[in-house]
Amino acid sequence: MPAPTPFVLPYYPETPSQTAGPYVHIGLIPNQAGFDIFKNNFGGDIAGPGVAGERIVIEGRVYDGAGHVTKDVLVETWQANAAGRYNHPGDRQDKPLDDAFRGWARTGTDFESGLYRISTIKPGLVAGRRGRKEMAPHVNFWIASRGINIGLATRMYFGDETTANEQDPVLNIIEQPERRKTLIAPRSQRDGATIYTFDIYLQGERETVFFDV
Amino acid sequence: MTPESEFHQRDRDIHPPAYTPVYKTSVLRSPRIPLWSLQNSLSEVTGPTFTREELGPLDNDLILNYAKDGKPIGEQTIVHGHVLDGNGRPVRNTLVEVWQANAGGRYRHRNDTYIAPIDPNFGGCGRMLTDDNGYYFFRTVKPGAYPFRNRVNSWRPAHIHFSVFGSGFAQRLITQMYFEGDPLIPHDSIIATIPDKSAADRLTARLDLNGSLPLECLAYRFDIVLRGSRQTLFENKLHGN
Ligand SMILES: [Fe+3]
Numbered sequence: 268m269p270a271p272t273p274f275v276l277p278y279y280p281e282t283p284s285q286t287a288g289p290y291v292h293i294g295l296i297p298n299q300a301g302f303d304i305f306k307n308n309f310g311g312d313i314a315g316p317g318v319a320g321e322r323i324v325i326e327g328r329v330y331d332g333a334g335h336v337t338k339d340v341l342v343e344t345w346q347a348n349a350a351g352r353y354n355h356p357g358d359r360q361d362k363p364l365d366d367a368f369r370g371w372a373r374t375g376t377d378f379e380s381g382l383y384r385i386s387t388i389k390p391g392l393v394a395g396r397r398g399r400k401e402m403a404p405h406v407n408f409w410i411a412s413r414g415i416n417i418g419l420a421t422r423m424y425f426g427d428e429t430t431a432n433e434q435d436p437v438l439n440i441i442e443q444p445e446r447r448k449t450l451i452a453p454r455s456q457r458d459g460a461t462i463y464t465f466d467i468y469l470q471g472e473r474e475t476v477f478f479d480v
Numbered sequence: 481m482t483p484e485s486e487f488h489q490r491d492r493d494i495h496p497p498a499y500t501p502v503y504k505t506s507v508l509r510s511p512r513i514p515l516w517s518l519q520n521s522l523s524e525v526t527g528p529t530f531t532r533e534e535l536g537p538l539d540n541d542l543i544l545n546y547a548k549d550g551k552p553i554g555e556q557t558i559v560h561g562h563v564l565d566g567n568g569r570p571v572r573n574t575l576v577e578v579w580q581a582n583a584g585g586r587y588r589h590r591n592d593t594y595i596a597p598i599d600p601n602f603g604g605c606g607r608m609l610t611d612d613n614g615y616y617f618f619r620t621v622k623p624g625a626y627p628f629r630n631r632v633n634s635w636r637p638a639h640i641h642f643s644v645f646g647s648g649f650a651q652r653l654i655t656q657m658y659f660e661g662d663p664l665i666p667h668d669s670i671i672a673t674i675p676d677k678s679a680a681d682r683l684t685a686r687l688d689l690n691g692s693l694p695l696e697c698l699a700y701r702f703d704i705v706l707r708g709s710r711q712t713l714f715e716n717k718l719h720g721n
Contacts, residue, residue, distance in 0.1 A: 276567035276568065276569075276708075277567060277568045278566060278567065278708070279564065279566050279567070279568055279705045279708075280491060280494050280566070280679065280682075280705065281490065281491060281494060281495075281566060281653075281705050281706060281707050282653065282655055282682060282683070282704045282705045282706070283494050283495050283496065283655065283674050283676075283679045283680065283682065283683060284495045284496065284653060284654060284655050285496070285641075285654070285655045285656040285670060285671075285673075285674075285683065286503070286505075286506075286654075286656075286670060286673075287641065287643075287654045288641060288656075289589075289591060289592075290579065290587045290589045290591070290592060290641075291579070291641070291654075292589060293579040293587055293588060293589050293603075293604050293605050294577050294578060294579025294604075294605045294607075294641055294643060295577060295579070295643060297603070297605055300587075300588065300589045300590060301588070301589065301590040302546075302588055302603060304545060304546055304603045304605060305536060305539060305607075306536050307534055307535070307536070309530075309534075331508040331509050332507070332508040332509070332510075332512075333508050335508070337509070339591075343652075345523070345526075345527060345528060345649045347522075347523075353522055353523075353526040354528075354529070355526035355527060355528075355529060356529075357485055357522070357525050357526045357647070357648070358522050358526050360522075369528055369529070370528065371527075371528035378590075378591070393521070393522055393523065394521075394522060395521055396519055396520065396521040397521075402521065402523070405523070407523050407524075407649060409649065409652050411654050412509070413505050413509075414503070414505030414506045414507075414508070414509035414510075415498070415506070415509050415510075416495070416496035416497065416498055416500060416503070416506055416510075416673050417495050417496060417498065418652055418653070418654060419511065420649075420650075422523075437518060437521075440516065440518070441516060469508070469509050469510070469511060470508060470509070470510060470511055470512055474511055474512065474513050475511075476513075476516055477511050477515050477516070478515055478516050478517075478518040479490065479492070479515035479516065479517045479518065480487075480490075480518050480520065480524045480649075480650045
């Protein structure tokens with residue numbers, strides 16, 4: 268009897284990336300391009316009044332290799348809720364889900380100031396790889412723009428989470444402690460709001476740690 | 481999270497590297513330190529989900545979704561295809577967003593100063609969710625070529641920008657689709673950032689005469705492949721709620 272044919276899935280190569288270009292706003296944040304088209308814009312006000320958690324603002328600028336502030340960068344963030352659970356069926360941690368919180372934000376760096384700003388809530392600790400050692404609270408970043416050929420992934424950690432950060436399994440794979448600091452956003456207060464400042468350096472002496480995820 | 485839900489390592493050889501002097505803007509916007517390889521955790525295998533109720537009925541019809549006092553000028557065109565993962569499985573209910581110039585090659589964008597006119601009836605963006613087979617389609621007018629500041633005389637072939645999510649944030653992809661037979665394709669500095677010619681060629685949508693509507697609309701077919709994962713049984717649960 269011949270051996271049964273094993274079930275082998277085909278392999279298709281991924282579609283190659285191309286730059287988002289200078290007009291990325293048209294498709295993804297049309298209001299910033301200067302017009303209004305959809306009744307429902309994605310990614311703006313992500314933590315409404317019904318969402319649990321400490322209100323925070325994440326803001327910063329994105330610098331190029333010559334130290335210039337870039338003013339046309341798309342910034343997206345993905346994070347867990349205040350309890351440390353992602354709003355996604357793949358996250359089956361035994362923690363409460365917050366239906367009102369998708370956990371994803373999208374904005375652009377400002378055409379004049381270069382500042383991006385995201386109003387959200389602080390996420391909790393999340394189970395680490397394959398349920399092992401917990402990860403410190405963090406926000407996953409993905410940025411794309413003109414001149415960026417393939418979207419860049421990084422993470423923002425919270426400056427006031429010193430103990431959790433020291434034990435974080437991802438920060439600890441970064442060999443040089445100096446470079447870990449590029450991912451840690453200092454906390455400050457301004458006009459009653461809690462601000463975390465996360466500047467991203469695409470290149471140069473202070474280059475941010477980017478991940479191949 | 482189960483080991484099965486982890487994504488296969490991204491094959492960086494089919495993508496453009498960060499630093500590509502042929503495209504000058506990449507020179508100062510390219511990280512120079514190698515990326516840190518990060519094994520997937522929940523943060524990478526999960527990602528945002530969207531529902532049909534969040535979309536408007538005309539969101540995938542660029543001919544009508546910004547029409548003010550008539551239809552936009554240009555060749556009426558359908559673009560359609562499947563979003564699959566690297567193992568050929570459909571990526572269901574995933575958000576696909578598109579944006580493009582009008583038929584004259586001008587974007588409705590405050591920073592676009594090209595001399596071609598703005599089309600009062602064309603916004604230039606649309607969005608849709610894939611269905612249970614991973615299928616998407618939208619209707620538009622074919623975009624025009626336009627010049628950009630790279631070399632003195634650099635022109636972009638006609639193209640449509642695509643943004644796709646997939647089921648996990650690690651599958652996030654932005655790319656561009658080109659049109660079969662465009663004579664500008666071999667001269668384009670953006671396509672030239674992709675070193676692998678056969679990879680670059682997969683960005684060219686093929687004319688699909690069978691998909692066109694006689695006397696109404698031409699069609700082009702563009703399939704998109706996102707990274708595959710080891711997930712098997714997991715997939716049904718993923719989209720089952
Ligand atoms: Fe373009």
